[in-house]
Amino acid sequence: MTPARIEFRGIGKRYGTVQAVKPLDLVVEGGTLVTLLGPSGCGKTTLLRMIAGLEAPSEGRILIGGRDVTDLPPGERNVSMVFQSYALFPHMTVLENVAYGLVSSGLSRRAAARRAEAALDGVGLPGFGPRQTFEMSGGQQQRVALARALVLEPEVLLFDEPLSNLDARLRRSMRDDIRALQQRLGVTVVYVTHDQGEALAVSDRIVVMRNAGIAQAGTPMELYVQPDTVFVATFMGEANHVRGMIEAIEGPLATVAAGPLQMRLPHRGLPMGPCDLILRPEAVRLAQDGPLPAAVRRATYMGAQIEYRLATPIGDLLAIMPSAGPTWQAGDDARAALRPEGVVLVRADM
Amino acid sequence: MRGPIPCWLAALLGTALLPWNMQQDGVTLAGLWAWGAEDAEAASALWQAVAHGRWWFWPVSAALILALPGLRGAAGWQVAAGALGLAAVIGQGLAIGVQGWRWAWLEGAFGPLEDRQFGIGLGGTVTLLGFLFLLTGGLARRGLFRGDRFVAGGVGLLALCILVFTAWPVTTMLAQVLTPREDLPAWAALGERIADRRIWGLGCLAGGGCGVFWNTLLLGISTATAATALGLCFALVVTRTGFPARRALRLLTVLPIITPPFVIGLGLILIFGRSGLVNQAADAWFGLQLGRWIYGFDGMLLAQVFSFTPTAFLVLIGVVEGVSPTMEEASQVLRASRLRGFRTVTLPLMRPGLANAWLVVFVESLADFGNPIILGGSTGVLSTEIFFAVVGAQQDFGRAAALAGVMLALALGAFLLQRAVLGRRSYVSMTGKGDAGIPAPLPPLVRRLCHGVALPWATLTVTVYAMALAGGFVRVWGRDWTPTLSHLLRAFALERTADGRLLFTGGAWSSLATTVELAAIAAPLTALLGLLAAWILSRHRFPGRTALEFAVMLTFAVPGTVIGVAYILTYNIPPLEITGTAVILVACFVFRNLPVGVRTGVAAMSQIDRSLDEAALTLRASTFRVLRTVVLPLLRPAIVTALVYSFVRAMTTVSAAIFLVSAEHEMATVFIINRVINGDYGLAIAYCAVLILLMAGAIALIQLLVGQRRLGRRAPVVAAPVAGRA
The missing domain is CATH 3.40.50.300 (P-loop containing nucleotide triphosphate hydrolases)
Structure with missing residues (x-):
């Protein structure tokens, strides 16, 4: 063979x-x-x-x-x-x-x-x-x-x-x-x-x-x-799709603003102006000191992890966090932070 | 078959060696070597060209030489040679007949021709097929039909068969409308024939008699409506009620298959005829003379409704079973009463099926020849008028062609309507998935109605059949009721001579033997060709597929009477001179019943997952091996069905066969019809009884021979995913 x-x-x-x-x-x-x-x-x-x-x-x-x-x-x-x-x-x-x-x-x-x-x-x-x-x-x-x-x-x-x-x-x-x-x-x-x-x-x-x-x-x-x-991002697993704005490009990195957030991400050849961002749910973290106000709409217990549906100024987000550790309940007003390695700039779908 | 060489060798054999023309007394073994024959008619094509100066065979030989580069791999040459060969064989056949040139313009172009030729025979046929497969093989090598020689050859063969045995005869017949009459030129004759008052006259509105078109149409519509309504009652009783004798009722559906089409007509005569039971009783008890009302429109209608209700029943069983019980359950959960559910869900879902059944019966009524010829009396319908135009003193083929054209238009109209109604196989609620619902019982009102209609009618049907068969076993119906076997003996007497040999002295033996023999030859051919067509049409995509499918199904829509007239007109003269032979009867049976084989095959094929073929293909099986080891074994039930149907239909057919029989080849049904026309009911009926028994026996035998293995554990034939359902 x-x-x-x-x-x-x-x-x-x-x-x-x-x-x-x-x-x-x-x-x-x-x-x-x-x-x-x-x-x-x-x-x-x-x-x-x-x-x-x-x-x-x-x-x-x-x-x-x-x-x-x-x-x-x-x-x-x-x-x-x-x-x-x-x-x-x-x-x-x-x-x-x-x-x-x-x-x-x-x-x-x-x-x-x-x-x-x-x-x-x-x-x-x-x-x-x-x-x-x-x-x-x-x-x-x-x-x-x-x-x-x-x-x-x-x-x-x-x-x-x-x-x-x-x-x-x-x-x-x-x-x-x-x-x-x-x-x-x-x-x-x-x-x-x-x-x-x-x-x-x-x-x-x-x-x-x-x-x-x-x-x-x-x-x-x-x-x-x-x-x-x-499309690829959402097809390859859970993904939050957020609209943002590329404000500056320096070398391989772009400065991206989305609501109150400011991030520096690889620009991947995208021009300045409005852009699409993908946030993996495991990159969205609820924390007392996060920059993003997030109202917990729903919390679903899944065993090893908990899924949160959040309402934020940049749109509704799905967050997945380990069930061990601090937890929130529906109705809580919390704050969220993003892990940059779970955020990526993508092209819009045709 | 590997490569083009066998096809080329066949063409060479047919051209050089075999006798090209049809031989008067059949081909003898010695006569096969036709190279060097002294008589031009017994010689091979090449020898006719070389020694007898028949130059029109040179193009055929040229095609053989042209093919030589193709044999070593040049597909283009192969295609060209095949096409030229086909054109040369067909062209010479059409151009030159028994009186030299067939058309005057050819004489103008090529000069006068002293010579002449007869119909094509063994050599010509072998050559034609050789060139055909050379052509299709070449096309496959050029990438058509996904490069599959076998499929290409099958498509070519089917197309050729349909052209030769359906399209050509029908066209030839229709062209007869144009033959000039002594007093009229062609166009005027056409107008005269088509606009005939005997066809379109509306005299009946004024109390006279109407044209045959209106008679036929009215008979068809009345029969179809009555039979569909009755059939629906039967279907509902059988599938949706707890009626205890459901299985016995289902047996009714077998009746029209195994009985010759005029049996009902005979039975009605024995009941309502002048010396029938009812008339005699009315006379004896009340002194009433009921007369001969049975001979005419009413009699035909009654006979056809009896004959075709089982057909509608058969179609509608499938329709009623096709209505998903879940739909009815849904309607009940949505608070519809049972009657409302039946009216608003069940019936509408069945509407396309009902329309289909109606059209099936309409076409059957249109094509029916047996009942009208027995019961029609002075009321003519198209099928009988065509017959009388041809066989009567008139011998008016122009009129027959005009009538046939009208009939064909009606049949095609119904056929197209049927296709439109059924759409692309959209049986509304057949999802293919398992349906967990339980069929809802009928609303009481509907149930009582169905029982009230279906059961008496079933009893009547059985009575008519019983009468029909009993009539053959009393001395003189209506006058002398002594039981007797004398009719049977007149038909089927056996005598032993002094030296112990058995003599078949009965009058019916010869026609019975011919019928069984020809039906037995036709049945396997029909099944083979039909299933091949079904496989090609349902499993392969190629340019022209839809056209081929349409053409195959169209042959079904052509009424038998039309085919009969078309065949004698076309095959009376070269190039295919088969009138009066057994070949014409077999060809008629095969191509009339081909769609039955195709339908059976397509239905069975849709039950076999396509991935089975594909799996075999990826497992390195050739197309032919896939067909032999996978498709055919799984099609076994369909093969049995196709065999049985084509055998039985060949034995019971009347409409086309009545034109094609000859003294040498007489068919049982035609023999019987002639007895009836002569008033010899006893013998006719006894013969019918024998036929029915014979066919029931044949069905049982074929089942036994071919079908025994399917009784085993073959239930889940479909490669359905098992675990997914668990």
Whole structure:
């Protein structure tokens, strides 16, 4: 199994007059796990299906491992895919399902069955071969689908929202398993999800998509700490969106005013004038000596932390603070301070 | 099939070796080697060109040579060669017939032609298909159809079939309206035929007789309205009440499928005819002469309502079940009474379904030939008038074409209306998600109404059927009630000769054998082609997909009588000279019933998650392997249904077949109709009984052969996410 690099060159997809994917360039390095993240209808699944060869791009080329695969049918691409519905063949046993691709590739039935059994062992389902697929639980079906994809030793493994049909607890353990498996095998993985928590947990890199194009690509931390736009910031977790004013720019830093607050932040190429600020809720801190008057509208106890809804001169803010330590109640008049590392200047959305 | 070489070899084989034309006595094994044949008609195309001076085959050969660069990978050459080959084969066939040039302008352009040729045969067909797949394969290699040769070939095949067996005949027939009459030029003849008083006359308003158009329309509207109302009552009783014999009632829906369309007509004659039960009783007890009212509009209406109520019932079961119970529960929670809920929620949700059922019955009534020909008397409808225009003393194909054109317009109108009503498969409350609601019981008023209407009608239907079948087993209905098997024996007598051989001496054996044989040939072809079309249409996107789908469904809207006339007109002469053969009957069955296969297939395909195909594709299976190992096994129930339907429909069809039968190939239904026309009811009815039994048996047998495995644990066929629902 050689990790292969995937390269999109000007890939776009159009259905009639609807632009499903705007022409874009993107590289997925070999051996990494890259997540396509975005709301439904953003084009992420279409992009994935174009890698698999299930949809033909309207323009551009796709290269896998340096080979142009744009015109190749799915079966000739050395790519495997795990489907959202798992797509296990209901008229075949588990073993027949896992062996299907091997038999398609021309292996004898016996050899295929032997390797399929090994693959089932590999996903923790030894001896499940003779079962019918619909006798199995969701998590087990998921593992069968995974074994069926892995047994072909593909250069590229594709996941289309693989966890969306599992309950919350199973989802957590499956996503850890997928990540561990990917790192053990060193295979290139493209993973589609609309769940940012899932994306943060499994990815080397995340590509956030919006309106049929790429909004921003980067490591999980880059996207969380330095989102380019309001959309990326709000999609990558809770965020307070505040309007401010850039009053001066000196070197890499800008002086930003928002209500009674004055901050010095990296200007990130933005000009003087009105600007958009993102305040992560964990950067908003209630304190007796804060510069910002904040009326506590609501306090919600969440176990390890407390969420406060605050009314302030710069707008309504969400603050998250540890539940150990001083606490406030709805109706309290408090003051808030900001931690500068949780505040970032962003571009407005188009 | 890898690459273009097999297609090219097929085209070469068909051009060089096989006999190009259709052979008078069929193709013998020795006759297959047609290179060097002395008789031009028995020779291959290339030999006809080389040795018999038939230069019009040279372009076909040129296409073969043109394809050579294509065989080594030049897709452009392949496309060009395929297209040229198709054009050359079709062009020569259309241009040159039994009397030389088919059109005068060709003679002007190329000079007079001494030679002539007959219809296309084995060689021509193989060549045509070879070039077709060469073309589609080339198009696929150029990136169309997502590069999938198999899909490209399937689309090509379907398109060709529809063009040859539906579009061409219908156009040919419609063009007949334009043939000049001895006293009139073409345009005047057209006007004369279309504006005929016998079609549009409104004499009935003044107490006379109306034109056939109005008769047909009124019959269709009355039948559709009555049958839909009755069908709705049945559907509500079966799905929404605790009526104990619900299953038995459902069996009614099978009746129209397995009975030839005129059985009801026969049954009514036995009850209300001049020597029918009711008339006899009225005469004996009250001295009343009821006369022959059954022969005419009222009789046809009664027969059609009996015949098509089960059809409406079948359609409406699905509609009623499709109404989400949650909607009704919501209306009740919102304090609507049950009656109000039914009136304001249930009925409106069913409205598109009701409209659909109405239109289905309307089209059936329009196309019905069996009942009107038996009961019509002097009242004509379009389907019977077409028949009499063709077979009667008139032999007026121009008039038949005009009538057929009117009928086609009506049918297409209903078809388009139906598509508009159903929209793009928007069955309002079918969400696809599990629906936890329980269907609300009917409001008492509605329930009583439904019971009051449906149950007596069901009893009546069964009585009519019982009469129809009993009539074959008494000596002379109405006069001599002695039970007898003599009618059955006249039809199906067996005699043993002195040396112990069995002789089929009964009059019906030959038509029965032909019918079963042709239906058995047509059924698998229909199922295969129909499911292929369903798979292509529901799983693939390509330019022209909508047009293809529309064309496939359109063939369904063309009434059988129209197809019958169109076929004899078109296939009487080269290039496709199949009138009088079994081929024309099989072709008729296949393409008339194709949409049934397609609908069954599309419905089944929508139950199979698309990701199953895709998973198989990414698992390195070829398109054909996906079809064979994933799609077909999952479609097994649909295959059974399509097989059964096409077999049974081929056996019970009358309207088109009545034009296409010949002395050699007679169909059971046509045989029966002819008995009825001759007044030989006993034999006709006995034969019907045999047919019904046979078809019930056939359905059971096909179920057993193909369908046994689906009885297993195949319940959750759909790859539904299991855990998500837990």
